[in-house]
Amino acid sequence: xxxLRLEVAKANWALPKAGLVTMHSGNxxxxxxxxxxxxxxxxxxxxxxxxxxxxxxxxxxxGKVLTEGIRPSVDLPHHLFLYRRIxxxxxxxxxxxxxxxxFAAVGxxxxxxxxxxxxxxxxxxxxxxxxxxxxEHIGEAILKYRNRAPSILMxxxxxxxxxxxxxxxxxxxxxxxxxxxxxxxxxxxGEPKPIPAEExxxxxxxxxxxxxx
Numbered sequence: 001x002x003x004l005r006l007e008v009a010k011a012n013w014a015l016p017k018a019g020l021v022t023m024h025s026g027n028x029x030x031x032x033x034x035x036x037x038x039x040x041x042x043x044x045x046x047x048x049x050x051x052x053x054x055x056x057x058x059x060x061x062x063g064k065v066l067t068e069g070i071r072p073s074v075d076l077p078h079h080l081f082l083y084r085r086i087x088x089x090x091x092x093x094x095x096x097x098x099x100x101x102x103f104a105a106v107g108x109x110x111x112x113x114x115x116x117x118x119x120x121x122x123x124x125x126x127x128x129x130x131x132x133x134x135x136e137h138i139g140e141a142i143l144k145y146r147n148r149a150p151s152i153l154m155x156x157x158x159x160x161x162x163x164x165x166x167x168x169x170x171x172x173x174x175x176x177x178x179x180x181x182x183x184x185x186x187x188x189x190g191e192p193k194p195i196p197a198e199e200x201x202x203x204x205x206x207x208x209x210x211x212x213x
Contacts, residue, residue, distance in 0.1 A: 004032050004166075005052035008039040011091065011166035016047045018174050020095040026158075027073040028093050030166040031083045036061050040079060043071045060084065074133075081139025082162060089162055091169030096158035099180035103127060104153040110180050113192035118203035119211075120175045121149035130155040151176045 011028035015021045024047065029040035039055040056072035058065050060083050065072055073079075079092045095101075103110055103125075110125035112118060117125070128145035131137050131154060142160055146152045150172040151161035161172035186192045195203075 001032060001035060001037070002052070004030050005039055005055055007166045008041075008055055008091075009050055009052040011093065011170050012041050012047055012050050014170045015093070015095060015173070018170070018177075020097040020173055020177055021047070022096075026093070026095040027075055027079075028091070028166055028170065029073075029076075029079045030091050031060060031089065033060075033090075037066070038079065038083060040076055041073050043073050075138075077136060078138045078142070078160070081136050082142065082160075085139070085143060086162065088164055091163045091166035093161045093166075093169045093173040094158065095161075095173055095177070097173070097177040097180075099184050100125075100153060100159045100177050101157075102184065103180055104155055104157055104159070107155045109153065110176070110183055111192055112195050112197075112200055113186070114179055114182060115195070115203050116175070116182070117179050118195055118200035119207035120172070120179075121151070122200060122204035122208075123147045123149050125149050125151055125153060125176060125179070127153040128155055130157070 008030040015026050024044050027041040029038050031038040036059055038058050038060055042056055056067045056070050063080055075094050082092055083089055107127055109127045112124045126145050126147055128141045131141040142152055150163055159176055161169050161176055163169040163172055
């Protein structure tokens with residue numbers, strides 16, 4: 001549990017360092033299914049004030065906040081919804097990173113036009129339509145509109161990314177912003193050329209099954 005607290009703190013610290021958030025926007029969480037607990041950023045807290053000790057513990061099965069005196073992120077319901085419904089999920093990130101959110105502002109996915117997108121995401125990064133923040137609406141929309149990519153753009157809102165650890169969720173969020181920036185730059189020159197699905201599959205397979213140590 002202490003290791004997870006530290007990992008979630010590091011995930012939150014990574015967001016401003018990677019330029020994905022400003023002030024206290026955005027959040028990161030991590031989930032320990034064995035103890036039925038997630039840790040999440042406190043609501044409205046600046047990132048340089050976050051410590052492993054002041055993260056908010058929440059029981060996932062019923063949503064009970066276990067940490068007294070500190071309110072969890074207002075995005076807690078969306079994190080809970082995803083952990084309860086996506087098998088193997090252990091980390092969730094929410095950001096309003098500039099380039100990815102620019103695509104969300106116009107309701108467009110990030111197209112599959114780079115091998116870097118094929119590697120990490122295996123498909124375009126989808127964009128859900130505008131969804132209000134009531135109840136579980138955002139979580140429901142993520143499940144409805146997501147593909148196999150570990151992130152999604154929420155129309156007029158921002159980015160949700162996830163993974164099998166808080167660290168891998170940070171990677172997905174960083175990669176989402178990076179490829180969105182490159183695609184936006186390409187759009188200033190011309191029309192990005194899509195990668196055929198069968199070619200994208202080759203890159204995705206190599207990256208996920210043979211890349212790295």
